[in-house]
Amino acid sequence: MSDKVRVRFAPSPTGGLHLGGVRTVLYNYLFARQHGGDFVLRIEDTDQNRFVEGAEEYIVNCLKWCDLEPDESPEKGGAYGPYRQSERKHLYYEYAQKLIDAGYAYYAFDTTEELEKMRHDLRSDENPNPQYDHQTRTHMRNSLSLRPEEVVSLLNKNTPYVVRIKMPQNMTVKFTDMIRGEISFDTNIVDDKVLLKADGFPTYHLAVVVDDYLMKITHSFRGEEWLPSAPVHLLLWEYLGWKDQMPQWAHLPLILKPDGNGKLSKRDGDRLGFPVFAMDWTDPKTNETTHGFREIGFLPDAFVNMLALLGWNDGTGQEIFSIEELIKKFSIERVHKSGAKFDYEKAKWFNHQYIQHKDTDTLVAYAKPFIEEKGVTTDDKYLSQIVTAIKDRCTLLSDFWSQGSFFFIAPENIDLAAIKDKWNEQKKTFFETWVKDLDSITEWTHATLEQRFNDLLLQQGLKKGDALLPLRIMLVGGKYGPGVFLIAEIIGKKETTERINRILSQL
RNA sequence: GGCGCGUUGGUCAAUCGGCUAAGACGCCUCCCUUUCACGGAGGAAUGACGGGUUCGACUCCCGUACGUGCUACCA
Numbered sequence: 001m002s003d004k005v006r007v008r009f010a011p012s013p014t015g016g017l018h019l020g021g022v023r024t025v026l027y028n029y030l031f032a033r034q035h036g037g038d039f040v041l042r043i044e045d046t047d048q049n050r051f052v053e054g055a056e057e058y059i060v061n062c063l064k065w066c067d068l069e070p071d072e073s074p075e076k077g078g079a080y081g082p083y084r085q086s087e088r089k090h091l092y093y094e095y096a097q098k099l100i101d102a103g104y105a106y107y108a109f110d111t112t113e114e115l116e117k118m119r120h121d122l123r124s125d126e127n128p129n130p131q132y133d134h135q136t137r138t139h140m141r142n143s144l145s146l147r148p149e150e151v152v153s154l155l156n157k158n159t160p161y162v163v164r165i166k167m168p169q170n171m172t173v174k175f176t177d178m179i180r181g182e183i184s185f186d187t188n189i190v191d192d193k194v195l196l197k198a199d200g201f202p203t204y205h206l207a208v209v210v211d212d213y214l215m216k217i218t219h220s221f222r223g224e225e226w227l228p229s230a231p232v233h234l235l236l237w238e239y240l241g242w243k244d245q246m247p248q249w250a251h252l253p254l255i256l257k258p259d260g261n262g263k264l265s266k267r268d269g270d271r272l273g274f275p276v277f278a279m280d281w282t283d284p285k286t287n288e289t290t291h292g293f294r295e296i297g298f299l300p301d302a303f304v305n306m307l308a309l310l311g312w313n314d315g316t317g318q319e320i321f322s323i324e325e326l327i328k329k330f331s332i333e334r335v336h337k338s339g340a341k342f343d344y345e346k347a348k349w350f351n352h353q354y355i356q357h358k359d360t361d362t363l364v365a366y367a368k369p370f371i372e373e374k375g376v377t378t379d380d381k382y383l384s385q386i387v388t389a390i391k392d393r394c395t396l397l398s399d400f401w402s403q404g405s406f407f408f409i410a411p412e413n414i415d416l417a418a419i420k421d422k423w424n425e426q427k428k429t430f431f432e433t434w435v436k437d438l439d440s441i442t443e444w445t446h447a448t449l450e451q452r453f454n455d456l457l458l459q460q461g462l463k464k465g466d467a468l469l470p471l472r473i474m475l476v477g478g479k480y481g482p483g484v485f486l487i488a489e490i491i492g493k494k495e496t497t498e499r500i501n502r503i504l505s506q507l
Numbered sequence: 508g509g510c511g512c513g514u515u516g517g518u519c520a521a522u523c524g525g526c527u528a529a530g531a532c533g534c535c536u537c538c539c540u541u542u543c544a545c546g547g548a549g550g551a552a553u554g555a556c557g558g559g560u561u562c563g564a565c566u567c568c569c570g571u572a573c574g575u576g577c578u579a580c581c582a
Binding site: 011050129164226229251315319337338340356 | 543578582
């Protein structure tokens with residue numbers, strides 16, 4: 001076995017890629033990069049009922065957006081392919097057969113109805129979920145309970161069957177988790193899991209073990225929900241004779257819903273108004289779209305940084321990490337044991353931090369699509385002035401529109417009520433004079449504008465505070481935005497004049 | 508029900524036996540700003556419970572409670 005670190009992410013293409021998924025990728029990626037190893041993407045398209053069209057491509061695109069690209073994947077290929085489980089079917093069959101031959105697995109011919117009947121008959125208050133295990137298997141139709149001739153005959157008749165692992169009795173299975181330390185299970189309480197389904201596809205249990213072995217995976221990080229099936233996997237490594245090559249495991253804590261308890265689901269996002277997927281996902285079956293962090297206006301590195309800190313920190317209190325820093329400082333041993341509730345406010349705070357620290361050109365490139373999707377065209381030079389002027393009040397990239405739309409189009413909804421009460425002839429005269437005066441300004445900067453404004457104010461005996469708000473309402477439409485004179489400078493003489501005249505006629 | 512895993516402010520969390528228990532998000536107050544934000548300065552708010560071990564326990568051990576995950580021919 002080579003000493004090179006190899007990790008993998010093995011998503012099942014059943015829908016969008018959620019926070020937990022991206023975090024698993026991220027931790028894998030960081031670990032691989034840190035050790036100069038390989039990061040492998042393989043696709044678990046083994047369940048035909050759950051497989052969703054387009055989901056694989058979606059996953060690949062999410063990884064691209066986050067800049068967590070694998071070294072080996074179905075797309076890129078690699079020395080250990082194929083990387084789609086559907087293309088590796090024969091391998092799983094081969095190893096399932098080996099397990100049967102060695103007496104570690106067996107054929108089970110039970111129909112769905114027979115399984116249901118068994119579960120129904122055995123169900124009680126003390127045992128609400130009867131298992132197919134060392135106790136019940138003797139009463140079922142399998143190659144352990146049936147006579148050998150019967151088994152041969154059933155197989156010859158092409159009777160559908162599954163292959164189940166034969167869990168041993170009275171054994172304690174132990175392993176060391178990189179995050180949780182030593183964990184042990186009693187084999188009596190784990191059931192005879194299906195390894196190979198009737199359609200010939202493997203279940204996750206067989207597939208991970210076979211693939212991790214053949215692809216020489218050295219470290220395996222996955223969600224905590226897999227912990228209870230770890231003994232099955234461990235026994236498979238042993239039964240297949242690969243135990244000395246078993247990867248080191250780390251079970252990652254769950255990401256929980258912000259309110260109440262439980263695993264974060266896509267429904268929670270819909271319900272509470274935040275994304276849970278990396279990018280927009282439209283389910284081709286239902287045509288329903290679930291919003292993603294990208295489309296809602298997150299910067300990919302902010303998203304990745306936020307996710308890295310949801311379950312890990314370096315112990316110093318530092319919260320902002322570049323990907324390079326994360327690669328350097330990440331350690332799987334410092335990943336927390338307990339699940340973390342997702343906090344969307346905190347996630348937005350990360351994005352705000354990143355927006356403040358990005359250079360203008362980059363920010364312009366990111367903000368542009370969010371402006372242009374509103375149907376306005378813009379050039380980078382103009383946009384960069386705006387980005388500089390308003391970025392400190394933008395949390396999401398989409399805020400560049402909500403906070404800056406008045407730079408592109410004259411405001412439609414004017415908050416006239418805000419100035420009407422205190423409007424009078426004197427102010428009217430002031431603005432009429434000022435707007436005429438604007439024409440003579442040759443040096444169109446906020447400083448000059450403000451100077452001329454102040455001068456006229458003095459001349460007409462008005463207080464600055466009385467005129468500033470009306471001017472803002474005229475240019476912006478509401479009580480928000482950066483300095484008014486800066487706004488006037490950016491939108492230019494013509495636009496400023498027009499907006500003032502337009503409102504004056506309405507007052 | 509069984510089994511696994513977990514439990515420090517509302518949330519994310521530091522601490523690896525010396526704690527007057529960091530920091531961040533959010534919240535509140537004030538300052539800055541003749542808008543709204545940003546920013547700055549403060550503030551309220553925490554060790555689930557009960558037993559041990561120890562000179563000393565948030566930290567180690569045991570029990571209880573609570574939470575969560577699994578208990579599919581799903582991953």
